[in-house]
Amino acid sequence: MLTPEQMSKVLIAGPKDMMSPVIAELHRQRLFHVEDFVENDQEEYAGYRIGTPLEGAGETSREILRLRSVTGAFSLRPDDLDPKARVRKSQLMMQIEQELPGIEDEVEALLSRRMALENHVKEIEQKIEALTPFSEMRTDLSLLHGYRTLTVFAGYIGKKIDLGVPSEEYYSESKKGNFLVAVVPVECRQDVERKLLDAQFQPVPVPDEPGPAKERISVYTVQLEADRKDLEEISTQIDALKSRHSEFLVACDELLSIEAEKAEVPLRFATTDHAFIAEGWVPTDVLDSLIEGVTRVTGGRAYVTSLPTEPGKDIAPMEYHNVSFAKPSQFLIDVYSRPKYNELDPTLIVSIVFPIFFGLILGDVGYGLMLLAMSLGLRKIIKGEEGRMLLDVLRNASISSIIFGFLYSEFLGFPIPGLPPLLPSRHLNIGGGEGGHGPAVPELMIMTVWIGVLYITVGRILGIINHARQDHGSHRTKAILANLGWIMVMWGILIMIWSYFSMPLMLDLTQAEPVVAGVSLPTIIGAVLLVLGIIFIARDSALEMVELPTILSHVLSFARIVGVGLSSVAIAMVVNFIAIGLIIEPQLEHFTIIGIVAIIVGVFVFLLGHLFNAILGLLGGGLQSLRLNYVEFFTKFYKGGGKKYNPFGMKRRFTED
Amino acid sequence: MVGEELVGLTPEMIEASQAGMKAMAAAIAVGSTGIATGLAEMTIGSAAVGATAENKDVFGLVLLLTVIPETIVIFGLVVALLLLF
Numbered sequence: 166m167l168t169p170e171q172m173s174k175v176l177i178a179g180p181k182d183m184m185s186p187v188i189a190e191l192h193r194q195r196l197f198h199v200e201d202f203v204e205n206d207q208e209e210y211a212g213y214r215i216g217t218p219l220e221g222a223g224e225t226s227r228e229i230l231r232l233r234s235v236t237g238a239f240s241l242r243p244d245d246l247d248p249k250a251r252v253r254k255s256q257l258m259m260q261i262e263q264e265l266p267g268i269e270d271e272v273e274a275l276l277s278r279r280m281a282l283e284n285h286v287k288e289i290e291q292k293i294e295a296l297t298p299f300s301e302m303r304t305d306l307s308l309l310h311g312y313r314t315l316t317v318f319a320g321y322i323g324k325k326i327d328l329g330v331p332s333e334e335y336y337s338e339s340k341k342g343n344f345l346v347a348v349v350p351v352e353c354r355q356d357v358e359r360k361l362l363d364a365q366f367q368p369v370p371v372p373d374e375p376g377p378a379k380e381r382i383s384v385y386t387v388q389l390e391a392d393r394k395d396l397e398e399i400s401t402q403i404d405a406l407k408s409r410h411s412e413f414l415v416a417c418d419e420l421l422s423i424e425a426e427k428a429e430v431p432l433r434f435a436t437t438d439h440a441f442i443a444e445g446w447v448p449t450d451v452l453d454s455l456i457e458g459v460t461r462v463t464g465g466r467a468y469v470t471s472l473p474t475e476p477g478k479d480i481a482p483m484e485y486h487n488v489s490f491a492k493p494s495q496f497l498i499d500v501y502s503r504p505k506y507n508e509l510d511p512t513l514i515v516s517i518v519f520p521i522f523f524g525l526i527l528g529d530v531g532y533g534l535m536l537l538a539m540s541l542g543l544r545k546i547i548k549g550e551e552g553r554m555l556l557d558v559l560r561n562a563s564i565s566s567i568i569f570g571f572l573y574s575e576f577l578g579f580p581i582p583g584l585p586p587l588l589p590s591r592h593l594n595i596g597g598g599e600g601g602h603g604p605a606v607p608e609l610m611i612m613t614v615w616i617g618v619l620y621i622t623v624g625r626i627l628g629i630i631n632h633a634r635q636d637h638g639s640h641r642t643k644a645i646l647a648n649l650g651w652i653m654v655m656w657g658i659l660i661m662i663w664s665y666f667s668m669p670l671m672l673d674l675t676q677a678e679p680v681v682a683g684v685s686l687p688t689i690i691g692a693v694l695l696v697l698g699i700i701f702i703a704r705d706s707a708l709e710m711v712e713l714p715t716i717l718s719h720v721l722s723f724a725r726i727v728g729v730g731l732s733s734v735a736i737a738m739v740v741n742f743i744a745i746g747l748i749i750e751p752q753l754e755h756f757t758i759i760g761i762v763a764i765i766v767g768v769f770v771f772l773l774g775h776l777f778n779a780i781l782g783l784l785g786g787g788l789q790s791l792r793l794n795y796v797e798f799f800t801k802f803y804k805g806g807g808k809k810y811n812p813f814g815m816k817r818r819f820t821e822d
Numbered sequence: 823m824v825g826e827e828l829v830g831l832t833p834e835m836i837e838a839s840q841a842g843m844k845a846m847a848a849a850i851a852v853g854s855t856g857i858a859t860g861l862a863e864m865t866i867g868s869a870a871v872g873a874t875a876e877n878k879d880v881f882g883l884v885l886l887l888t889v890i891p892e893t894i895v896i897f898g899l900v901v902a903l904l905l906l907f
Contacts, residue, residue, distance in 0.1 A: 500881060606907035610900070718893045721900055725892075728899040792889050800886070 167509045170484040170810070171449040172198075174474050177459060178442045179467030184434075185219060187443075188427050190462045193822065195814030196455050198446040198482045202435040216431030216441060225425045232265070232421060235272045236414055239407040243415045244549050248818040252416050257820055261417055268410055272403070279399045286392045289385050296385070298344050298369055299378035301337050306374045306381070309346070316354045318347045318361060320368035328357050342367075416819040423815050430813060444472075446482050446810070481506040484810035491516035493557035501795055502805025507635055509627050511803055515794050518620070519558070520565035522790030525613075526730045527782040528569030528591075529737065531577035535779045536563035562787065577775055578737025588612070591731060595738040604734075609727040611670040617723030617797070618659065624801030625652045631802050643705040650701025651801075655716050657694030664688045719797045729789050733782045740774030848902035855898025862891035 175197065179187060191197045204215055252260075299306065299319070309317045321342035328334070330353040335346040345366070349357050374381045435442045447455050456469045474481065483506045485495050494516035504510045527533070540559040547556060570576065574586040586592075589605035589612060625648045632644040664674040664687040677685035702709050748767035752760035799805075870884035 501885075502879070502883075604907070606903050610903065718897075722893055722896055724900050724903075725896055727903070728896065792885075792892075796886055796889055 167511070167513060168486065169504065169506060169510050169807075170486040172446045172481040172484075172506065172810070173449045173452050174444070174472040174479060174481070175447050175452065175455065175469065176442065176444050176472050177467060177469050178440065179463060181436065181439055181441055183463045183467050184216075184431060184441050186462045187459055187467055188219070188430055190458050191443075191455075192423065192427055192814045194455060194458055195812050195816070196447050196451050197443075197813050198810050199430065199433045199813045200444045200446065201433045202442075202444070210435055210442075213435035213437055213442065216434040216436040218431060219428040222425065222428035225421055225428060228261070228265075229418070229421045229425055231269055232414065232417055235269055236418060238272060238276055238403065239411065239414070241407065241411055241414060243418065243818065246411060246415055246819075247548075249412065251817070251819060251821045252413075254420060254820060254822050257416055257420050260413065261420070264413070265417060268406070268414075272406060275399055275403055275406075279396065279403075282392050282396050282399070286389060286396070289389050289392070292372065292374075293382055293385050293389070295370065295372045296374065296378045296382050298341075299346070299372070300382055301339075301344075301379075302335050302346060303377050303379075304335065304346075305376055306372055306378055307376070309348075309371045310373065312348075312351075314351050315348050316351050316357075317371060318345070318349070318357065318366070318368065319371050320345065320361075320366050322361065322367075323365045326360060326364045328353075328360060330357060332357075412819070419815070419817065420820050423817070423820075426813075426815060445813075447471075448484065448810075476507075480808060482810035483510075483807035485510060485512060487512050487516075493554040493561070494519065496551055496554035497558065497791065497794075498805075501799065501803075503807040503809055504803070504805055505807040508804065508807065509631055509634075509802065511627070511794075511799070514623070514798075516561075518798075519790050519794060520561045522726060522793055523562040523786045524565035524567075524569035525616075525726050526789060527566045527733055527786040528573040528588075528730065529575045529577065529733070529782075530567050530570035530581065531575075531775070532733075532737075532779045532782050533563045533565075533567030533570050535776075536566065536783060539563075559783075559787075562790075566786075575734065575737075578734060578741050591734045593731070593735055593738055595735065595742050604731065606727065606731075608669050609731075610724055611668055613723045613726045614720055615670065616726070617720040618655065620723070620793075620798055621655065621719060621801060622652055624798045625649075628802035646701040647705035647709070648801075650698040650705075651716070653694040653698030653701070654713065655698075655720070657691045657696075657698060658716065660687050660691035660694065664691065722797055723793060725789050725793070729785045733778060733785065736778045736781065737775065740771060740778060744768070744771035744774060844905050848905045851898045851902040851905065852895070853898075855895045859891045859895040862894070863888060866891070 177187060177191075177197075202210075202213070202215060204210075204213075298321075309319070322345045324343065325336055325345070328347060328349065330349050332353075333348040335344075337344050347357070372378070372381075431441065433443075435444075452471055459467055459469045483503055485492070485498075487495065487510070491513045494512050497515055497519065498504065498510070498512050524533075527536075536559060540556045540563060543556055544553070547553065569588070571581070571584065572586065572588045573591055574581045574584045575591065580586075580592055589608035591604050591609065594603050628648040629645050632641060632648065636644055660674070663672045664677060664685055667673040667675050674685070674687040677687050680686050680689065699710070699713070702713075744767045748770060749764050752763045752767075866888050870888045873884050874881050
């Protein structure tokens with residue numbers, strides 16, 4: 166709870182011929198977070214060099230490269246597939262040698278044919294485009310070439326002009342422009358060129374084709390269709406290959422990736438000519454099984470021990486250690502930044518508070534059900550681990566939204582009949598028909614201010630714990646007192662406000678008797694807290710005093726829970742009013758054909774409006790509650806920037822040893 | 823307002839105009855602070871997107887920076903709600 170998985174620093178040393186079995190065992194266990202060896206002047210590592218890859222690394226990499234070109238052509242991703250049966254390594258190795266080259270050749274042949282066809286299609290399309298201007302001309306195109314005494318002009322022109330020389334002309338008008346083909350004696354060429362230039366003539370090349378253009382176009386169109394058909398056939402062939410081999414290919418990919426990873430890990434070890442040393446981290450509670458495993462596979466010839474850690478020098482990787490309920494929220498923390506190893510992990514708190522904030526903002530049974538259905542439905546489409554976590558967060562949030570919907574008594578903006586709201590009412594008076602009390606805004610605001618004050622206090626207390634754990638010496642005391650100071654200033658201001666103003670849902674200290682100079686005891690207590698707090702803050706860092714107004718702004722920032730929530734309720738009620746009050750209800754008095762159409766339109770408006778508002782609520786509710794955690798809560802204690810625990814090894818999904 | 827101008831106004835009319843004024847004030851409070859927040863977030867947001875595109879790790883930090891001006895509109899909202907209710 167609130168602390169990460171305990172890590173131990175481990176050193177593995179052994180003769181070089183034991184490297185391969187040790188690597189295989191480490192990979193199988195998937196526990197050892199390798200700390201990269203860096204060649205430097207460290208005394209204890211004098212004479213050690215970075216290791217070289219195991220035998221066969223290059224070959225495996227080449228094989229992967231070829232395989233990836235195939236899976237790339239298939240746009241095949243392992244995440245899209247659900248593993249069925251696992252394939253044994255020995256069997257798969259054999260298949261890789263026997264079957265894989267065949268498949269690769271087949272796919273490569275198909276791909277190169279596809280590329281050739283695509284190029285051909287492009288070529289033909291260009292030819293057709295060049296022929297199109299001549300399509301209305303019946304002349305054989307070969308007659309427009311190869312004269313010694315004649316010059317041919319072809320192109321678009323603004324308007325028909327008189328060339329003023331003996332000529333044979335073809336002229337047609339169309340939307341694209343007026344097309345002119347003129348054959349003139351070669352000696353008049355310059356003359357004609359000048360005239361055409363004045364008439365904004367845009368020449369087009371005469372295609373080198375036999376026969377009239379129209380005929381040629383139809384010939385090419387037939388070719389084009391044939392090519393397209395071939396392309397389609399190739400696509401279906403590729404699809405067939407994909408569906409036939411996809412499982413085999415992802416298994417190969419997995420196996421080869423594992424082999425490559427194993428072969429390359431010595432690059433992170435320290436080696437001499439005859440020995441190797443690997444340093445890394447292992448969760449403390451599985452340390453024994455790691456030692457036992459490595460000792461077993463090497464017959465005791467490799468030495469494994471846990472090293473003492475030096476605080477400040479050794480930075481342990483961080484792995485979450487949470488109850489299963491809180492696990493999906495790790496995603497939200499990772500988006501911000503992973504906690505450092507010696508820092509409090511706020512996942513559990515966020516996993517509880519985030520859904521509550523979401524529910525407070527989008528407290529509506531109808532929308533909650535819609536989002537719940539969405540989060541369950543999307544599980545079929547979204548397969549990746551992070552996506553699943555996000556969907557779980559959404560599921561928790563929507564359940565909370567349903568619960569708060571009952572507490573607010575709201576269903577798609579309507580009050581739930583027979584259920585008075587337990588929380589301050591958010592029902593607005595939209596449409597003006599109902600009258601009544603309207604939303605209890607002051608109560609809602611005070612409620613959120615309370616939430617803010619308490620949550621920020623929790624944040625500051627966590628800050629105290631963090632500083633107590635991380636800092637040393639006088640800085641530690643100062644930092645702890647500064648965090649305490651922030652709490653004291655906040656509560657001091659609050660107590661002073663209580664002693665002057667009476668507010669709903671808050672303590673009323675206005676009745677307290679004056680003690681000194683007309684000032685009551687609570688005011689004095691508040692003032693003392695305020696001043697002491699400011700002193701504590703200033704002792705740690707005088708610059709921090711600039712931040713004092715953030716006490717007010719951060720607490721009031723929680724008012725967004727009411728603000729965003731009320732706007733969501735308002736949109737829901739407006740949709741109801743437009744769809745039912747304005748469109749449907751007037752038609753129900755006497756039915757007409759137009760009336761029925763209007764009712765259908767009304768239902769459509771109702772559904773669309775609420776769908777829109779649900780999406781808006783998801784964005785608003787989600788982002789605002791996230792922001793309250795990130796900005797108002799985390800800034801009080803959380804820094805992040807931890808190193809992710811990334812154990813050597815790969816999760817096998819399609820293969821087994 | 824000078825007394826003479828009130829001649830001919832019934833108390834109901836005065837009340838209604840007061841309510842209208844309140845609504846106007848609330849609208850100005852939310853609207854102007856909204857514009858201010860938008861302007862402030864405009865530059866931060868574009869810089870934040872650029873920074874995230876270069877290095878995904880800074881997302882948490884830049885999200886923080888981007889939403890800092892939102893406090894302005896929240897103050898506007900608080901003032902408006904206090905005016906109206």
